Amino acid sequence: MSAHSPTQRRLTPDEVARLVRASFGPGPAVADCGPLGGGGFAAVWWVRLDDGREAVLKVAPPPDARLLRYERDLCAAEARYFRLVAAHAPRVPVPPLLHHGADPAYGEWLVMGLLPGRSLADLAADGGVDDGPARFDSGVALAALHTVTGARFGYDDAHRPSGATWREAFGAMVDALLADAADWDVRLPAAPEWIRALVGRHAPALDAVRRPALLHFDGWDGNVLAAPGPDGRxxxxxxxxxxxxxxxxxxxxxxxxxxLRKVEDEPDHPVLRGYRSAAPLDLDAAAARRLSLYRMYLYLLMVVEMPSRGMTPDSHPERHTDLADLLHQELTDLARD
Structure with missing residues (x-):
């Protein structure tokens, strides 16, 4: 990943302090702050206030930043997500939303409480860590999220892909990514028309999904925090x-x-064990086909977003090649079915 994505606003400590004042008024001031790494979309800083509280400031991309179609208004979307989870899935640990602000000069930002722990990605980098219990817990948390039902499939606002059925919404999501690929001149391992036709061929498998469950959809190791519990695990x-x-x-x-792995090949993975402890999970042949479609979508997204993050096949050849290969493999598997 590039050191600085074009979608990430560059901030100074003075600007962070200004946004915190705009959030809380003349009350608590910033005692210390610094940038947080790990992401490539928004600017994220940790903040320690002079009243002892710790918080996270997340600032949306600049207004002139080029974004993918589904990335419009993600700051407001995240505020809605935190309120939704707090109200309907309170056992899922998400940061408390302290403020959602907007300003003509800075655009939108969020201030959230700082949760304890470190990401599984950071912990894995240390080596020798048994993160199985935390992964089990994350499976339980996902099952809790999925009990929340939306009014429609896809995204929850009018200007991003959605539909009355999952087939309709998923097709619109793929179409939006393929349109983004054309806009950014992204090199794909197959023709967009062929990808679109392949998704259409497998679309009947999506009709098994009758309820629009709330999905996090970004639960990679960098977004899962863990810390030792009372038992030391x-x-x-x-x-x-x-x-x-x-x-x-x-x-x-x-x-x-x-x-980068196949869910159906690892039925005893701790995330899946945690999920099954809270909700039914059937990884049959029909489920495997849908999982292949979803992996294809995620790899397509990861390839298409590269130039918007300042990455090209020339600047990041290994990343582009690896993702293109993964995407090609899923497309090949779907074509073989």
Missing amino acids: LRLTGLVDGERFLYGDPLMDLVSPLL
């Missing part, structure tokens, strides 16, 4: 970055936690 302390939430098939939420 790592336990889930946060499922963060909910800005990409949508409503659809619960199976779609199992792709990111097993990123």
